[in-house]
Amino acid sequence: MTRSQRPMRADAQRNRAHVLRTAADAFAVEGLSVPVHEIAKRAGVGTGTVSRHFPTKEALYAAVLLDRMGELSGYADTLATEHDPGTAFFALFTRLIQEGATHRGLAEALAGSGFDIEAAASAAGCNVSDRLRRLLTEAQAAGAVDPAVTFADLKALTAGCLAYDGPDPDRVIEVICRGLRPVSG
Incomplete structure (x- = not known):
């Protein structure tokens, strides 16, 4: 041994x-x-x-982020089994933005700090992005999210929310979530 x-x-x-x-x-x-x-x-x-x-510092950083990603993956999996697709999607999307706002290192990783968090998370079985993609697709199929919304749109919106430094971040998240819903005509 x-x-x-x-x-x-x-x-x-x-x-x-x-x-x-x-x-x-x-x-x-x-x-x-x-x-x-x-x-x-x-x-x-x-x-x-x-x-x-x-x-290495990268190994320490990876361990910290993968621990966080494991917790968020568990949260996403619970949402997917206990809620309808729209509720699950919006809850996860909101939580990711809130987590990024309170965890600077996670926000830097989500914004593309040079560490490939998605590859590391996939290898560890805790890729939150894959779960968000799946919930987006399911929420769109259920009519809860506009079918024109792409995963790239979500990443851009997340980056914008993480850069926001105003007085009421929850209001911004609420406005964005409202904008992701299908337009009723």
Whole structure:
């Protein structure tokens, strides 16, 4: 059995989890520019400890984002099974914008920071974009979303919402969601 195949000691697991939480908090507030040595300092561990668990900053960033994507994927799956397609789509779309607004690192990833979050999430089985695409298609088939709306439109709207710095972001989301609905004539 190689070192990487051995189960992690309990203290090493705690350190890894603590570093991950600390990094998630730092990336959420400050974005992706936080240096690894600063994350280690905030976590109360040495940079060697961080590097043992996450050999590169990108690996740490990926672990943080994939953890978040896993939670959002679970939320999307629950919506899809417990709600009608329109309700599920609008709930997920709204949540993604709200998450991006409160998590700077996630917003940077969703806006295309250079990290291919979709590829990493697909490999981990938690691609939220795939779930949003599926819910869009189902909501359009159910007549809840204008059939002319594309996934590219959603990405552009999301980017616009994440860039918005005004006083009432929930109102902006509400207006956008209203605009995604079919035009009744």
